[in-house]
Amino acid sequence: MSQRYRIRWTKEGRTRYISARDLTSVWERALRRADLPIAYSEGFTPHAKVSFPDALPVSYGSTGEYAELTFAAPITPERDIARLSSSLPDGMDILTYLKVPDGAPKLARMLRATLWELIWPPVDATELTELLHRRSDELMASDAAEVIRHRPDGDRTIDVRPAMLAIAASTHPTAGGDARTVLRAVLRNDGPTVRPTDLHAALTRGDIAEPALNRRVAQGEHVPEGLREALSGTVDPLVLDVDAEAA
Amino acid sequence: MLGTVPDRRAPAVPPRSRRLDHRRPGAAAVTPTSYWETIDPLLSQVRKPAQYVGGEHNQVASDWDAADTRWLLCYPDTYEVGQPNQGIQILYEILNERATALAERAYAPWVDMEALQREHGIPAFSLEHHRPLWAFDVFAVTLPHELGHTNLLNLLDLGSVPIRSAGRSVEDPIVLVGGHAAYNPEPLAPFIDAAVMGDGEEVTLEVDDAIRTWKRIHLGDGQSPGPDARGDLLKRLAAVEGVYVPAFYEPRYYDDGRLRQTVSVEPGVPSRVPKRTVQDLEQWAYPRKQIVPMTETVHERFSVEIFRGCTRGCRFCQAGMITRPVRERRPETIQKLVEDGVRDTGFNEVGLLSLSSADHSAIGSVARDLADTYEGTTTSLSLPSTRVDAFNVTLSNELARNGRRTGLTFAPEAGSERMRAVINKMVSEADLLRTAETSFSEGWRHIKLYFMVGLPTEQDEDVLAIADLGIKAYEIARKYGKANKVTLSVGGFVPKPHTPFQWVAQDPPEEIRRKLSLIRHAIKAHGGLKLRTNDPEEGVIEGLLARGDRRVAPAVERAWELGARFDGWHEMPTLETWMQALAETGVDLDWFSYRERDENEALPWDHLDSGLEKSWLWEDWQDSLTEKDLDDCRWSACYDCGVCPGLSIDHDTGYTGGFQLPVLPQGLGGGSEDLPTAPERYASGS
Numbered sequence: 001m002s003q004r005y006r007i008r009w010t011k012e013g014r015t016r017y018i019s020a021r022d023l024t025s026v027w028e029r030a031l032r033r034a035d036l037p038i039a040y041s042e043g044f045t046p047h048a049k050v051s052f053p054d055a056l057p058v059s060y061g062s063t064g065e066y067a068e069l070t071f072a073a074p075i076t077p078e079r080d081i082a083r084l085s086s087s088l089p090d091g092m093d094i095l096t097y098l099k100v101p102d103g104a105p106k107l108a109r110m111l112r113a114t115l116w117e118l119i120w121p122p123v124d125a126t127e128l129t130e131l132l133h134r135r136s137d138e139l140m141a142s143d144a145a146e147v148i149r150h151r152p153d154g155d156r157t158i159d160v161r162p163a164m165l166a167i168a169a170s171t172h173p174t175a176g177g178d179a180r181t182v183l184r185a186v187l188r189n190d191g192p193t194v195r196p197t198d199l200h201a202a203l204t205r206g207d208i209a210e211p212a213l214n215r216r217v218a219q220g221e222h223v224p225e226g227l228r229e230a231l232s233g234t235v236d237p238l239v240l241d242v243d244a245e246a247a
Numbered sequence: 248m249l250g251t252v253p254d255r256r257a258p259a260v261p262p263r264s265r266r267l268d269h270r271r272p273g274a275a276a277v278t279p280t281s282y283w284e285t286i287d288p289l290l291s292q293v294r295k296p297a298q299y300v301g302g303e304h305n306q307v308a309s310d311w312d313a314a315d316t317r318w319l320l321c322y323p324d325t326y327e328v329g330q331p332n333q334g335i336q337i338l339y340e341i342l343n344e345r346a347t348a349l350a351e352r353a354y355a356p357w358v359d360m361e362a363l364q365r366e367h368g369i370p371a372f373s374l375e376h377h378r379p380l381w382a383f384d385v386f387a388v389t390l391p392h393e394l395g396h397t398n399l400l401n402l403l404d405l406g407s408v409p410i411r412s413a414g415r416s417v418e419d420p421i422v423l424v425g426g427h428a429a430y431n432p433e434p435l436a437p438f439i440d441a442a443v444m445g446d447g448e449e450v451t452l453e454v455d456d457a458i459r460t461w462k463r464i465h466l467g468d469g470q471s472p473g474p475d476a477r478g479d480l481l482k483r484l485a486a487v488e489g490v491y492v493p494a495f496y497e498p499r500y501y502d503d504g505r506l507r508q509t510v511s512v513e514p515g516v517p518s519r520v521p522k523r524t525v526q527d528l529e530q531w532a533y534p535r536k537q538i539v540p541m542t543e544t545v546h547e548r549f550s551v552e553i554f555r556g557c558t559r560g561c562r563f564c565q566a567g568m569i570t571r572p573v574r575e576r577r578p579e580t581i582q583k584l585v586e587d588g589v590r591d592t593g594f595n596e597v598g599l600l601s602l603s604s605a606d607h608s609a610i611g612s613v614a615r616d617l618a619d620t621y622e623g624t625t626t627s628l629s630l631p632s633t634r635v636d637a638f639n640v641t642l643s644n645e646l647a648r649n650g651r652r653t654g655l656t657f658a659p660e661a662g663s664e665r666m667r668a669v670i671n672k673m674v675s676e677a678d679l680l681r682t683a684e685t686s687f688s689e690g691w692r693h694i695k696l697y698f699m700v701g702l703p704t705e706q707d708e709d710v711l712a713i714a715d716l717g718i719k720a721y722e723i724a725r726k727y728g729k730a731n732k733v734t735l736s737v738g739g740f741v742p743k744p745h746t747p748f749q750w751v752a753q754d755p756p757e758e759i760r761r762k763l764s765l766i767r768h769a770i771k772a773h774g775g776l777k778l779r780t781n782d783p784e785e786g787v788i789e790g791l792l793a794r795g796d797r798r799v800a801p802a803v804e805r806a807w808e809l810g811a812r813f814d815g816w817h818e819m820p821t822l823e824t825w826m827q828a829l830a831e832t833g834v835d836l837d838w839f840s841y842r843e844r845d846e847n848e849a850l851p852w853d854h855l856d857s858g859l860e861k862s863w864l865w866e867d868w869q870d871s872l873t874e875k876d877l878d879d880c881r882w883s884a885c886y887d888c889g890v891c892p893g894l895s896i897d898h899d900t901g902y903t904g905g906f907q908l909p910v911l912p913q914g915l916g917g918g919s920e921d922l923p924t925a926p927e928r929y930a931s932g933s
């Protein structure tokens with residue numbers, strides 16, 4: 001009797017460098033170490049039934065990765081998902097799980113939008129936040145914003161505007177007493193893929209450095225305050241409560 | 248630009264006069280800075296960045312100041328190739344199990360990463376904490392083959408350690424090498440402080456003891472070591488059985504350039520340094536906590552060495568000669584290591600390693616028990632064995648219970664009966680064809696046959712016999728299915744030290760190329776019969792470094808200066824660089840590689856004792872010229888090669904009481920379609 005679970009997991013620290021290709025075996029080995037009855041595909045080279053809605057670019061951080069796991073036998077989720085989480089490499093943790101009822105819509109349909117975060121190093125924070133503010137407003141007011149994406153197989157022009165649902169820059173105090181600029185944006189997942197690098201390209205005119213880190217915060221549904229996370233239903237705000245984070 | 252990171256320059260490397268405090272024992276030490284913060288932002292610019300991050304399951308990350316001695320274990324190739332190495336894995340575990348020691352790991356950065364490291368001032372680093380090479384007490388490098396020599400120099404330089412041993416002080420690590428290429432470390436003599444021959448388990452712990460004692464005497468809190476402190480350390484190392492300190496020996500040459508003798512020039516050091524042999528493998532049941540990579544490597548499996556050594560006596564085979572005698576692991580120990588290891592690592596493949604795994608005296612029951620344990624699961628079993636016989640096919644059928652019967656590999660090594668007698672590979676053409684018949688009739692669809700060209704006394708007819716054998720095997724293949732395949736994998740022979748062929752002339756690459764084209768031409772009409780070859784040039788550097796003496800060392804250094812690294816990688820053609828280095832340093836390939844030596848000439852490794860009597864090796868070489876074969880001394884009478892006297896064992900086999908194997912030569916393994924590159928061929932060895 002198979003059971004399906006959807007989980008939200010993180011990919012932070014050193015595990016940011018695991019490629020999408022290598023991820024399957026990292027998960028499969030963690031599942032085997034945790035001794036969970038994951039289901040396998042048929043055929044001569046069976047694969048553990050773990051599916052990911054999409055791939056995160058290498059080096060991006062994330063607290064908004066998702067997966068669907070199919071187990072061949074029932075599990076005790078509170079205990080077993082925790083065990084799986086601790087079997088994963090440091091930096092990968094399972095945050096939420098949800099048992100999938102029969103007839104549930106596809107996972108991808110629950111992940112209609114992504115909250116992205118672009119984080120700069122702690123320099124020029126006030127000026128940079130101000131500049132990003134202005135550029136973001138301009139971008140939202142425009143009908144189209146074409147950028148060129150450079151690829152080894154040739155350049156491609158893409159319009160980032162249709163994917164943009166909301167965007168906001170803010171200044172955050174760091175633990176070291178400095179301040180840094182953080183840009184959050186809610187982008188649609190349907191339609192052509194738009195990544196933080198494309199967003200950066202649309203915002204800079206050669207005057208804004210690449211962020212130190214791009215992070216996928218969560219996925220779900222766009223709401224006026226930000227993003228309603230798909231599995232937990234909690235809302236991640238577009239504008240972070242600066243005071244709360246500093247505290 | 249707004250938001251630009253101020254300056255990503257790495258923490259400065261302290262000058263060599265200010266490194267002592269980092270190397271003091273235990274709590275007296277100042278922990279060196281981690282370079283992770285500097286490395287992290289650069290990783291999105293390099294290929295396969297996961298190889299530089301560490302953090303794998305079973306990594307051991309100890310505090311710097313909790314240990315008295317600190318080892319950096321290194322495989323001088325990329326992580327992808329080096330990570331699966333069993334030798335490093337075992338030493339990593341036994342050192343880290345010691346309360347007073349700490350071991351981290353390092354691999355060679357690929358060229359893109361090296362360029363960034365040099366640009367940003369990041370030294371060669373460990374994976375566990377990204378600590379700099381220069382801060383460790385021992386930089387211990389395994390040399391499974393000769394093609395890592397330039398990488399070794401590069402790592403030292405990148406690690407801010409003087410290239411030459413003579414330039415090092417108490418502020419620098421001890422550079423220690425082991426592995427098969429350490430049986431002739433002479434081309435590296437000026438660059439290393441010490442070499443260890445043989446099994447590493449016991450000697451590593453003894454070296455660790457010697458260093459710990461020395462550190463307590465010379466490097467305790469606030470102490471400043473005297474001018475002879477490093478010399479004292481080298482003497483303590485040389486006093487450990489099996490440790491060779493090249494600085495204490497000098498080669499003497501005849502006027503015509505031949506080597507007369509290598510003599511010890513330090514009182515008290517042995518005139519010949521013996522190899523180390525672990526007599527009871529049962530006492531060293533490792534790996535227990537095998538590291539599980541988070542990125543692709545050449546062998547993704549839990550590996551257990553089922554025995555060490557080989558006595559088949561193939562005359563070309565250095566591994567078989569230097570690892571004698573045979574020492575088996577008990578079947579129940581194998582079973583336990585595998586079950587615990589699979590559970591602990593989550594690997595879905597098990598590799599039963601050894602030089603010729605079908606030769607374990609209880610392999611039939613080992614394979615059956617493991618196949619029973621994992622029947623119906625997704626765990627698969629693999630056995631790297633290339634024995635040419637039906638039993639090997641049976642064994643493969645057993646191991647492939649969970650999978651598909653795809654490919655088998657057999658190694659007849661030479662094409663003609665005569666040539667096989669010369670190299671002592673005792674398999675007849677009838678054996679081979681029968682084995683092919685068995686394989687295809689039992690549903691296997693592809694066999695690979697391994698051969699060499701460039702063997703001593705080889706004539707063109709011997710080379711053409713390879714094609715002939717291939718064609719016959721292919722005809723059998725076709726009887727059982729139109730899509731069945733046969734692949735001939737042919738490499739150029741490279742003579743190695745401590746073998747009966749250590750005296751022979753190596754074939755130059757043009758000759759190897761000519762022989763390969765003879766085969767290619769002969770099989771042209773047979774579409775499904777494929778030929779795979781290595782680049783003939785690959786053997787040139789390998790051969791020179793295998794049998795070179797100290798006069799080759801300047802060429803190694805020059806080649807490295809000129810940019811040679813990753814010799815043996817298809818992506819890095821370094822032969823031209825080497826040729827320039829040889830020309831500049833006056834090293835003559837004709838002299839070192841393409842010349843036959845005579846009985847009386849001293850060899851650069853004569854003072855290094857692999858256990859094999861030189862007189863026995865010579866006799867065996869003479870026997871080979873008369874095509875006289877020699878039985879496996881596990882099953883037949885001892886022929887006094889020299890290895891066993893002095894050890895408390897003969898061949899340690901047959902725990903289950905009696906041999907269950909048909910006592911016939913040779914084998915197989917599944918694996919990839921491509922002919923492995925030299926680095927891959929050696930990757931899983933211990």
Ligand code: SF4
Nearest residue numbers: 557559561564567602
């Ligand atoms: S059987 Fe293999 S390992 Fe043993 S001597 Fe022959 S080639 Fe070497």
